[in-house]
Amino acid sequence: MRLTSFRTRILLLGILFASIIVAAVLITTYLVVADGMDDVAATETSRLAARAASEVRHAVTTSIMDARRSGLTGTQAIAAAEVAFANSIPERFGVAQGFLEGSFAFWDPALEEPQYVSAENSVVDDDAGRQRAVANAESVEAHLGGRPLVLNLFFAPDLGSYVVHVPFQRPNGHTWVLDVVYWPVRETEAIERIRPPMLALSALAILLTAFILRLTAKWLLRLVDELRIAADSIDAGLLDVRLPEASGNEIGDLARSLNALIERLRRRSDMQTRFVADASHELATPVAGIRGYIGILRSWGADDPEVRTEALDAIDRESRRMVRLTRQLLGLIRSEHELEYHSVRHDVNAVCREVVAGAESRHAEKDILFTGPPDTALTLLADPERVEEVITILVDNAAKYTQPGGSVTVSTIGRKGDVVITVSDTGPGISAEELPFIFERFYRSDRSRSAGSGGFGLGLAIAKQIVDSSGGLIDVASTPGEGTTFTVCLPKGRG
Template sequence: MKRIKALSLQKKLWLTISLFLGAAVLFSYMMIVYIYENIYIANIEQNLLSEGMNLAKQYEGGPIDESFKQKVEWLSEISNAEIVLVNNPRELSACLPFEIDHHSIINEKEREQLLEGKTITKKGYEQTFARNILGIIIPLLDKHRLMGILYLYIPLASIEEVFQQIQIFVLSGGAIFLFVTVFVGRKIIIHLTNPLKHMEHVAYKVSQGDFSEKVAVFTEDEIGQLAKAFNQMSSALAEEDQRKKEFLANVSHELRTPLSYVKGYSEALLDGVVREEEQKQKYLKLIHREASRMQRLVRDLLDLAQLEGTYPLHQTPFSIAQLAEETIEKYEPFLHEKNIHIEMNVDHDLIVVGDPDRIEQVLQNLIDNALRYTEDGGTIRLEIAEKQGKCQMVIADTGKGISPHDLERLGERFFRADRSRSREHGGTGLGLAIVKQIIKLHNGSIHFESELGKGTTVSILLPLYQEIR
């Protein structure tokens, strides 16, 4: 069993096909033997019987006379079969039940059958004729007296001669057929399994990090589909690999900037280059600001890593409007500071199923972004309403907007529509990525709309409590 498992698919297929072909050839051979046995021999048997019966009709009872003997002899000469007339009582087992030391042509049981007027069919070795025969014994009865028998037989050798020719034909034909089909079968199997072998080779390369090679797709069958899927998988892996590299580059870049600040300013302080107390305080504030930035960055990275993994949501039904209002309250000072007007239009009846802390994080990140990019005196609009059986949450600002090209990339990690300004504004570049991930975990959807100079609108759809029930 282990050995079979260890065989290659090619060999397994080839072996299976060969076995089935072999079985088919064997089966046809057996069929021919069966037909020979049952039809050919039965036919000969029937001919012998009718010939014998016709001859037996010529016997009219009484002792077997010369004219009948001559008839038998004459028929024996012209017939294919050997016809023997036996009227010797000894050969007819007439002496039984005495134990005569003589092998009779018929035995006691056969004599009984013959006495009843039945015929006997014999196949196999016959001691009397010292060879294998197919024969029929027909009784010549004079009332109850078994006066003789007609033994019609054909040596099996002559029948087998016919069969031997068929056998040779069948066996050689079968062998050629088997050889050809097995050979052709092998070619077909190789043709079928070669793409698989190629895929194995490419898969090995992919595992080594080489995404350059693709599987050639020649067919549209299952193997062709598999090759396509494989290529897609390989491309996805390559993209993912690329994203990972970019991510690492981004992370290191994002960390490098605050680190440089911290290092530079702290060196300046340590070297005593800065003498004025006011200047020192300024440097220390800068160091503190950059350290906080790094802390936020690390926190966001951790959040994202958790959300992208198997993060357990603590789902519960809650009022989304209430959550939004509470969140907005926290931003009151900042809104006031920037003189930003907030428009709220929320439906208090809507109950959403989700993790309230995470949804709050979504709101915070989006409001953060809106605050960050909206000029003083602008407006932020927050709407919560039911739409198509779901809860739609819209946060729109009157900020500077995002170009259509950048809009597509929103939500990518470390992507910022305005790189230079963002860092100033204190964002980590991970906020929208986190938002997208949380919404995904809630089976919701997120959609961005923006026009340069006019502002950005973020629409979120979340499942309602009723819907789930």
């Protein structure tokens, strides 16, 4: 059981919350009941005190009247009444007298001990209360002993005793105090009866919560475990693994997002593998050519100057091809890792015209009609070098694949927030089946391969990468036999 694990934390937190809630509910219920019992005891005591007070006054009056009736007067009558009163106390307030549930003690305030007690537990230590009753000539209520109500939940309940000090005048005129003591036995029993079920209920509620939480945590963690196992196999390089998406909950959503991520990673990894394989293959071809011509040079180069020149020319051609390829590859890798763009405001028409002029001179022998954009300026905020690179790739392709006598046109147009550059040619066009692939690295149509046009199939991939990372779009439309149009749409940039 690790403290840092979700399982343990959820469990502990749950038990804590459950305990707090259960405890709050139970303690409140208990307090209401206990408080009610307290009230009942206090009311019972007052009732008892009222009856006892009337009883004691009645006893005093009766004994005085009896003495007078028997013909006594003065001090004799008082002495007789005193004796009669004292004698009547056990009878009226004795234990045998079932009319009262309390117990009683008669105190002479001048003495430290009570003069008559009906039961042992009727002697309470509350001199101050008694003195107050005498001084004010009225009953004083007191609640003595007992525990705070909350504690009674956890220990055997103890409500203490309820006392009323009732002052009264004896036949001889002295003021005495009658203590009416009530021990709330029935109320204590009532509390004692609800205490165990409450404690048991609390324990049960907490256990139940723990159990439910355990189940929930187990279910949740099983889902997480499934994800972890799947993630572990991905870690081991198995990108074909998919996480279980079945559950219609947040973990299912997480699995779906992760699956999408894995799919992207897999495609990327596939692309990378293919890229490395294609690049090695493209590099291996010129290297094999160079090695072949070196063999020829070694064998016949010394004797035959014609063979030597031919071999050296071929080695030169192949090595140039390698240089071109490595340069393009480097360009691709560079732009993959965020090319540095130095955006400046420039005239995109001028850039296009320069590219067209360059292509014209490079493809002079092909007799192609090149048309560039007009002399007017069209401003664009972008890196002019990158823009030039893209247009050069497109114009070179157009010139390369168009037959002699054809035409290549570069035009530009400024729209709302964009600049749109189109490069169209009257070449052989690209078939609909090939169109989706031409922007892929190393893709060359079979026709271009067999024509031996010497490319690597990287030009359009590079162009697309540059346009994409500039926030633009590149598209192509082609009709086989009629020509091809590439459209590049670049955001004009702010201002």
